Amino acid sequence: MNQPDEIVGIIDHFIFQSLDTGFCVFMLHQKGDQETVVRGHTPNVTAGQQVTLKGAWVMHPKFGKQFEAQQCMAVVPNNIIGLKKYLGSGLIKGIGPTYAEKLVNRFGLEVLEVIDKKPHLLKQVDGIGPKRAETITTAWQDQKEIANIMVFLQEKGISTSHATKIYKKYGQTSLKVLQENPYRMAEEIWGIGFKTADQIAQKLGFDAHSVERVRAGLLFAITNAVSSEGHLYLELLDLKKKTIELLEL
Known part of the structure; x- marks a missing residue:
């Protein structure tokens, strides 16, 4: 490959x-x-x-x-010009070009560490009071969480397209949902069906014989039989056969 x-x-x-x-x-x-x-x-x-x-x-x-x-x-940029552009881009709520300039001029290359670990120092910058400092800190933590989730998903081989859909649906609970039952995606996210959810679950190391996988497989087999094959119902033995073939058990 x-x-x-x-x-x-x-x-x-x-x-x-x-x-x-x-x-x-x-x-x-x-x-x-x-x-x-x-x-x-x-x-x-x-x-x-x-x-x-x-x-x-x-x-x-x-x-x-x-x-x-x-x-x-x-x-994350590691130079003054890059930091001013990065912070002034609007990515962090509460910081525009003007405050980006002030923050970088005050804290230099340490500005991101200040925002992350020493947010009380933000009030040393002219125009930044308690309310704006809190807005900046909260927005920064949100962006970190988004980044952590996206990095985790991409490291597991999940495409950015699917990772975007997952985060848009589950937000900061994305990792929790995937660790507990990734097959929820097949029912709850448009554009991610059973087969895609199953591939993602395998990349996350989910057990092929798990109750969640079998349940999702049964549901997919029934839905597929009705929507694609024109069946009104399935006999129990037919459902079992289709599910076993689908899950390759």
């Missing part, structure tokens, strides 16, 4: 972005002033942010060579 290509760069601007699905098309600025059009599901990224992308090069019939991203990992 071919390894995905990997590219790194800074998001210059978005050509298209859907907040509902996470799908977007953007211009990526790479070293050597190279610019690349990227498309794919890349939620929670903003212009000015550095990203590492894994995917494949494709040829669009109208717009030419593009990079189709299958995984997207945000890279």
Whole structure:
């Protein structure tokens, strides 16, 4: 199996972005002033942010060579200019370009550590009172949680497209839901059926003989027989046979 290509760069601007699905098309600025059009599901990224992308090069019939991203990992900048762009992008509620400038000027390269571990120091910046400091701190923790969930899902080989749908449905309880019963997705998330949920469950190390898997398999077998095969009902032995074949037990 071919390894995905990997590219790194800074998001210059978005050509298209859907907040509902996470799908977007953007211009990526790479070293050597190279610019690349990227498309794919890349939620929670903003212009000015550095990203590492894994995917494949494709040829669009109208717009030419593009990079189709299958995984997207945000890279926290480690320089003053990058930090100002990152914080000023609107990703963290309570911080716009003006406060990003003030925060980085005050705390330098330590600004993210201050926000994360020493939020009481934020009030040293002119214009940041208790309320704004709390807003910034809460938004930062939310973004960390989102990042942790997306990293976990992508490390397990779950596509960014599916990871986006999972997070959109379950939010900060995503990991809890997947660890307890990933087959819920087949019933609760449009676009993720039993087979996809089963693949994800296997990647997460779920037991092939689990009650949750068997139950989901039974439900899928019945639903498929009615919707795709035109049956009004299934005999118990037929249902058992179809489920065993489906689950390969």
